[in-house]
Amino acid sequence: MTTPAIICVAITGSLPTKAVNPAVPITVAEQVESTQAAFEAGATIVHAHVRNDDETPSSDPEKFARLKEGLDKRCPGMIVQFSTGGRSGAGQARGGMLPLKPDMASLSVGSNNFPTRVYENPPDLVDWLASEMKAHAVMPEIEAFDLSHIFQAARMHADGRLPARPYVQFVMGVKNAMPVDREVFEFYIHTVKRFFGEDAPWCAAGIGAEQITLNRWAAEAGGHLRT
Amino acid sequence: MTTPAIICVAITGSLPTKAVNPAVPITVAEQVESTQAAFEAGATIVHAHVRNDDETPSSDPEKFARLKEGLDKRCPGMIVQFSTGGRSGAGQARGGMLPLKPDMASLSVGSNNFPTRVYENPPDLVDWLASEMKAHAVMPEIEAFDLSHIFQAARMHADGRLPARPYVQFVMGVKNAMPVDREVFEFYIHTVKRFFGEDAPWCAAGIGAEQITLNRWAAEAGGHLRT
Ligand SMILES: [Zn+2]
Ligand SMILES: [Zn+2]
Numbered sequence: 001m002t003t004p005a006i007i008c009v010a011i012t013g014s015l016p017t018k019a020v021n022p023a024v025p026i027t028v029a030e031q032v033e034s035t036q037a038a039f040e041a042g043a044t045i046v047h048a049h050v051r052n053d054d055e056t057p058s059s060d061p062e063k064f065a066r067l068k069e070g071l072d073k074r075c076p077g078m079i080v081q082f083s084t085g086g087r088s089g090a091g092q093a094r095g096g097m098l099p100l101k102p103d104m105a106s107l108s109v110g111s112n113n114f115p116t117r118v119y120e121n122p123p124d125l126v127d128w129l130a131s132e133m134k135a136h137a138v139m140p141e142i143e144a145f146d147l148s149h150i151f152q153a154a155r156m157h158a159d160g161r162l163p164a165r166p167y168v169q170f171v172m173g174v175k176n177a178m179p180v181d182r183e184v185f186e187f188y189i190h191t192v193k194r195f196f197g198e199d200a201p202w203c204a205a206g207i208g209a210e211q212i213t214l215n216r217w218a219a220e221a222g223g224h225l226r227t
Numbered sequence: 228m229t230t231p232a233i234i235c236v237a238i239t240g241s242l243p244t245k246a247v248n249p250a251v252p253i254t255v256a257e258q259v260e261s262t263q264a265a266f267e268a269g270a271t272i273v274h275a276h277v278r279n280d281d282e283t284p285s286s287d288p289e290k291f292a293r294l295k296e297g298l299d300k301r302c303p304g305m306i307v308q309f310s311t312g313g314r315s316g317a318g319q320a321r322g323g324m325l326p327l328k329p330d331m332a333s334l335s336v337g338s339n340n341f342p343t344r345v346y347e348n349p350p351d352l353v354d355w356l357a358s359e360m361k362a363h364a365v366m367p368e369i370e371a372f373d374l375s376h377i378f379q380a381a382r383m384h385a386d387g388r389l390p391a392r393p394y395v396q397f398v399m400g401v402k403n404a405m406p407v408d409r410e411v412f413e414f415y416i417h418t419v420k421r422f423f424g425e426d427a428p429w430c431a432a433g434i435g436a437e438q439i440t441l442n443r444w445a446a447e448a449g450g451h452l453r454t
């Protein structure tokens with residue numbers, strides 16, 4: 001296996017604040033600077049959320065527009081992925097930035113529990129987000145928090161809701177959802193290959209202490225890495 | 228394998244009405260009669276919802292009490308399982324019948340999508356339902372709509388929230404959740420045995436047209452059957 005691993009850098013999730021980690025980039029200017037450093041260090045994809053000035057999560061398309069403009073200028077060729085995750089907005093506000101035509105956007109296709117609440121992705125919202133991505137030629141990254149989410153992506157691909165072969169990310173280590181587990185990791189890969197072909201790309205994101213473990217497994221198994 | 232399969236009869240789900248199926252038992256008297264017929268035909272467990280007079284789902288403890296009284300009298304030795312599912316009530320109302328001490332109650336430990344909505348089982352409600360079952364010595368049947376739900380049951384068993392070894396039911400064929408799939412079915416069984424032992428009991432419920440397929444697989448693989 002000589003293909004170099006693709007590294008996806010997640011600058012600024014939806015949760016950490018400067019009080020927790022002074023290095024977390026909050027403003028768009030800080031995000032562009034931080035992404036450029038990662039790009040120069042070899043990162044291929046940037047997964048981005050935006051924040052309000054008080055550091056709370058935002059889904060403001062205007063902020064996403066400024067971020068994209070900065071990234072296009074400072075990180076030419078980098079793949080820009082915007083989050084449509086549920087922590088940054090409610091309902092269709094989660095997809096208000098899709099007309100900006102980022103290269104990619106995250107897409108949750110099912111619901112699951114989070115540490116203290118339900119991560120809600122109702123079927124009609126999932127279908128609307130997918131249709132917006134289709135309309136604006138945005139490649140979705142399917143966030144697989146559980147096994148059925150890979151099956152849902154396969155159904156949506158089969159019936160045309162996801163026109164291109166989906167790129168699946170396994171999210172493991174979220175409390176009350178799927179833990180970082182080797183057997184599940186292997187079954188996830190097997191299932192992705194079963195539906196999308198032996199050469200289907202996939203990546204893995206470990207939450208919390210076991211992020212390193214999952215990165216190592218993904219690198220060894222030919223997947224992409226999420227930092 | 229000579230152990231006879233345990234048959235769990237689901238009289239009256241939360242959805243079908245007499246308009247759809249004139250045979251569906253709605254009143255408590257009809258439910259007792261229908262369960263007795265299944266009991267005499269060999270069913271071991273009855274999984275029960277209750278309904279209002281207008282056939283809408285209910286979680287009224289008074290109705291569950293009359294049902295239990297009738298079943299204890301007419302089906303002596305039958306295992307009575309009450310549903311705490313989310314279609315029949317909201318929040319803690321879903322567990323209001325647990326002080327009646329049925330032998331078993333269904334318990335969803337995660338969230339997932341249903342055909343048109345999110346099936347919401349927030350972590351604090353899951354923990355409250357489990358604590359009520361523990362307090363009243365009710366054996367939970369874990370409703371596994373997805374793989375992570377088996378892992379969640381294992382965590383809850385390990386930390387004492389589920390005192391006894393959980394009895395897991397695989398629910399397959401729900402639109403937008405897990406389909407009826409042979410590979411997943413086998414991985415589910417493997418995972419149950421991994422956490423709860425080679426002799427751990429499990430059952431499988433297929434929704435819709437493939438119910439028969441899943442019953443056949445379960446019978447062949449040594450699981451219990453849900454009608
Ligand atoms: Zn990724
Ligand atoms: Zn994200």
Ligand SMILES: [Zn+2]
Pocket residue numbers: 235272274368396430431451452453
């Ligand atoms: Zn059962």
Ligand SMILES: [Zn+2]
Pocket residue numbers: 237240241274276310312
């Ligand atoms: Zn039920």
